[in-house]
Amino acid sequence: MRKSPGDVRDSILDYLATMDSASITEIYDAVENRIGDVSPSSVRSWLNLNVPGRIERLDRGRYRLKLEMPPKTSNSDFENIAIGKTRMIAADCFDWLRRREPNSIHAVVTDPPYGLNEYSVKEQAKLRNGRGGIWRLPPAFDGHRRAPLPRFTILTHEDRVSLRAFFLEFGRLLRRATVPGANVLIASNPLLGHIVASAMNEAGFENRGSIVRLVMTMRGGDRPKNAHEEFSGVSVMPRSMWEPWIVLRAPLDGRVQDNLRRWKTGGFRRVSDDKPFGDVIRSHPTPPKERKIAAHPSLKPQSFLRQIVRGALPLGEGIVFDPFAGSGSTLAAANHVGYASIGVERDRNYFELARKAIPQLARLVAEPIDPL
Ligand SMILES: C[S@@+](CC[C@H](N)C(=O)[O-])C[C@H]1O[C@@H](n2cnc3c(N)ncnc32)[C@H](O)[C@@H]1O
Incomplete structure (x- = not known):
């Protein structure tokens, strides 16, 4: 079955949501576990496209989901x-x-x-x-x-x-x-x-x-x-x-x-x-x-x-x-x-x-x- 870029994206996001950070090998293994054979380059290119953005690259080649912060820090609106x-x-x-x-x-x-x-x-x-x-x-x-x-x-x-x-x-x-x-x-x-x-x-x-x-x-x-x-x-x-x-x-x-x-x-x-x-x-x-x-x-x-x-x-x-x-x-x-x-x-x-x-x-x- 052909994998859509959406499948790769969803598996990466779901996996990173359960981890504080992960290496590219760990991410690749998790994606493969979930949706079967994928090319390593599709995982790497999705990550590259989303750093910086939804994903942060940490030291030692680890990645993690960025915490979404609103533009202002005031919470007096609640x-x-x-x-x-x-x-x-x-x-x-x-x-x-x-x-x-x-x-x-x-x-x-x-x-x-x-x-x-x-x-x-x-x-x-x-x-x-x-x-x-x-x-x-x-x-x-x-x-x-x-x-x-x-x-x-x-x-x-x-x-x-x-x-x-x-x-x-x-x-x-x-x-x-x-x-x-x-x-x-x-x-x-x-x-x-x-x-x-x-x-x-x-x-x-x-x-x-x-x-x-x-x-x-x-x-x-x-x-x-x-x-x-x-x-x-x-x-x-x-x-x-x-x-x-x-x-x-x-x-x-x-x-x-x-x-x-x-x-x-x-x-x-x-x-x-x-x-x-x-x-x-x-x-x-x-x-x-x-x-x-x-x-x-x-x-x-x-x-x-x-x-x-x-x-x-x-x-x-x-x-x-x-x-x-x-x-x-x-x-x-x-x-x-x-x-x-x-x-x-x-x-x-x-x-x-x-x-x-x-x-x-x-x-x-x-x-x-x-x-x-
Ligand atoms: C287990 S109860 C706590 C009850 C409390 N111990 C008491 O004595 O009344 C958990 C509460 O968290 C609220 N809740 C669930 N998710 C929430 C969220 N994301 N933000 C704020 N409140 C939430 C629920 O509506 C519920 O009232």
């Missing part, structure tokens, strides 16, 4: 409101980050989308109409209504490749906007966290482990579907009893002490003089009184968020950013601990919800939980 020490913005965070001044965010605490389309207009309409779709609508259980969860187990190989591309681009935009030493804490799950961590590493963040949020969820532990009795002693997946939060850091500018002096970042704020910030935090499912204030399907609890938001700025100075703000629970936690914050949310319903929910969540007396 609709935004002030709520306490929070600025909440109605926008797509990729657009907003492209316009954000470099070195102007000191910590990130966020709970991103994982299915990539669970927050699309189509899937949100299904969720709002109680039809499920990618959302698993669990039956009432023990007399309680359970919150819907997205079905991460139905993601295909292509979905995973797109997820990696999504976080690679997100990471590269975020890297530019964060100061050296900025902590980036990302809510994750045991099935997909490794993809996010590796894409964010490739985008330039250092991997600094994870925080364990100890919480029992409804996921896992079940016996095989339609064969419960035959395999009554089997759980298909371990019953999930914790939620991983990926911990990353923008590379330091000098030693930790230099970074702390210059950028106010480079470590975690201690819980107290004799208690360092720890990476296992006892938690609970989001309490009903918080769900009543902010009916977002992925609402995280204040008691947990307040601890990690507080810990994320070592000196308590700077701006905490949540690019996937939802109903604003991270920003409410930042308001509660007295930090300045910025949140971006693309869905108009959730933006309006956050406007109302942030002050109420920030004021709330969080449900007590025994610290470890």
